[in-house]
Amino acid sequence: xxxxxxxxLDPEKGEWDEKALSRRDFLEAAVVFGxxxxxxxxxxxxxxxxxxxxxxxxxxxxQWVELGKVSDLSANDVTRVNYSVRGTDAWREVTKRGTVYxxxxxxxxxxxxxxxxxxxxxxxxxxHDDEQKYKCPCHAGFFTREGEVISGPPPRPLRELPVxxxxxxxxxxx
Amino acid sequence: MNRTFQWIDERTGLSGPIRAxxxxxxxxxxxxxxxxxxxxxxxxxxxxxxxxGILLVFYYDPSTEGAYNSVDYITYILPLxxxxxxxxxxxxxxxxxxxxxxxxxxxxxxxxxKPREINWLTGVLLLFLVLAFGxxxxxxxxxxxxxxxTKVGTEIAGSVPxxxxxxxxxxxxxxxxxxxxxxxxxxxHVMLLPTAVALLIAVHIFQLRFHGMAPPITERAKAQSxxxxxxFPYWVVTDLIAGLGLLALLVYISYINRAPLEFPADPTSSxxxxxxxxxxxxxxxxxxxxxxxxxxxITIAIPLxxxxxxxxxxxxxxxxxxxxxxxxxxxxxxIFYIVVILVFTYLAMAEFG
Ligand code: HEM
Ligand code: FES
Numbered sequence: 001x002x003x004x005x006x007x008x009l010d011p012e013k014g015e016w017d018e019k020a021l022s023r024r025d026f027l028e029a030a031v032v033f034g035x036x037x038x039x040x041x042x043x044x045x046x047x048x049x050x051x052x053x054x055x056x057x058x059x060x061x062x063q064w065v066e067l068g069k070v071s072d073l074s075a076n077d078v079t080r081v082n083y084s085v086r087g088t089d090a091w092r093e094v095t096k097r098g099t100v101y102x103x104x105x106x107x108x109x110x111x112x113x114x115x116x117x118x119x120x121x122x123x124x125x126x127x128h129d130d131e132q133k134y135k136c137p138c139h140a141g142f143f144t145r146e147g148e149v150i151s152g153p154p155p156r157p158l159r160e161l162p163v164x165x166x167x168x169x170x171x172x173x174x
Numbered sequence: 175m176n177r178t179f180q181w182i183d184e185r186t187g188l189s190g191p192i193r194a195x196x197x198x199x200x201x202x203x204x205x206x207x208x209x210x211x212x213x214x215x216x217x218x219x220x221x222x223x224x225x226x227g228i229l230l231v232f233y234y235d236p237s238t239e240g241a242y243n244s245v246d247y248i249t250y251i252l253p254l255x256x257x258x259x260x261x262x263x264x265x266x267x268x269x270x271x272x273x274x275x276x277x278x279x280x281x282x283x284x285x286x287x288k289p290r291e292i293n294w295l296t297g298v299l300l301l302f303l304v305l306a307f308g309x310x311x312x313x314x315x316x317x318x319x320x321x322x323x324t325k326v327g328t329e330i331a332g333s334v335p336x337x338x339x340x341x342x343x344x345x346x347x348x349x350x351x352x353x354x355x356x357x358x359x360x361x362x363h364v365m366l367l368p369t370a371v372a373l374l375i376a377v378h379i380f381q382l383r384f385h386g387m388a389p390p391i392t393e394r395a396k397a398q399s400x401x402x403x404x405x406f407p408y409w410v411v412t413d414l415i416a417g418l419g420l421l422a423l424l425v426y427i428s429y430i431n432r433a434p435l436e437f438p439a440d441p442t443s444s445x446x447x448x449x450x451x452x453x454x455x456x457x458x459x460x461x462x463x464x465x466x467x468x469x470x471x472i473t474i475a476i477p478l479x480x481x482x483x484x485x486x487x488x489x490x491x492x493x494x495x496x497x498x499x500x501x502x503x504x505x506x507x508x509i510f511y512i513v514v515i516l517v518f519t520y521l522a523m524a525e526f527g
Contacts, residue, residue, distance in 0.1 A: 055348065
């Protein structure tokens, strides 16, 4: 942008101010504008981004859910538990639901709980008693009774959940 | 009458631009040529989505507890609800088909070449945004289909190396799918995307007006390229007829086939097979052949490659040649992609029965 770039004004209308004709003044104003506009853009976009991310990255609040009475859970087989528990989902009070598989390695003394969510893309796996393995319906991922990957796309074993027993009732932390 | 126009023109200065817009000279070979109405038809289908979308927002309840029932209410109880939702539902598919055909038309006519690169680039962005419309809209009924497709879809975004886990959480608004996810998808679907698409369409069409139509490729059309007709009413009438035909088709399909609504989202169901909308099926199918560590090849590398090569196309193919039958490389590449998409869509459909 130089002085000669400005289109001539109709003399009836008036004329360009000298400021406008000075390359230095022009550059100065342009630099001030650029700096302020950049600062303004940062001042608007950074908080906007932070606002949009919100609380997405915070770990979910862990919650103990009841899996059932010791006497109701099988000592030898794998039991499927569809739990539901009151909890908060963002600003909403909801019933959270999910699937946990429970089994015992010591004939019902203590229990192991596995999150039923496939570690591949998040479908819920099914326990097949006859074959003694979990099968994911989505892309044919297979897991052992202990949750180790046998075959298929899942990258990790099924997630094991902390378990506790209180007054004969088994809980898992989800 | 004239005085009113003059009064308005003196205050707004608009009559010149408006007149120029309507009198814009359109080459004769474009007149009544279906291939050249595809862009306009895409615009008409976008307008139909905007109108029916605004209507739906009057009844839709964007909450995990209310969404399903509100969509059920719209579909089965509300007078003409089936029609409005039907047009919006099937219209989304129509828009994807039309934008793809329009893109193929401009591709085979080499309309992306200098000086129309920006026309093509805005087009590629529009295609991407139209797919984003489809992805975000799919979740809104909060039924099994939308819930599981979104769960898998956001998980796929998580296979990006390093930042994957963050991307998934930011898309979901938390670790799990829930209210925050629904609100995000809703805001994107009804505020962000329509605004972005409308702005890009404005740039796209301004570019078109600035450069005029790309040169014709057939001898017959070339012979007519020095004859012009005004945009109004000659071109608009063709587009309007095609648009009314599209509307009639959508009304008919909505009438014989209610827009589907499955059972409400159930996070515990283990026999539900997630499947995306039909235009993402080929991609979903491809995933199956690349298990484990190879997965990012499909989820990240291939989409980036395709999208990237589309963006770069006008800068790679800079020859003067515009006739597809004299440009074997671009023609064969496009046929390869079309065949891959058709074959894998077919395989996926065969699998889902
Ligand atoms: C919302 C989506 C879109 C709308 C509303 C739209 C609209 C239009 C319209 C009305 C025209 C003129 C008529 C015609 O050529 O059919 C046009 C031309 C064009 N469009 Fe699009 N379009 C969209 C998406 C795309 C996409 C996805 C691409 C390619 C990636 C694209 C590339 C082009 C090009 C290169 C032209 C110039 C054609 C020529 O000069 O012959 N557009 N668009
Ligand atoms: S989601 Fe389980 S195998 Fe893909």
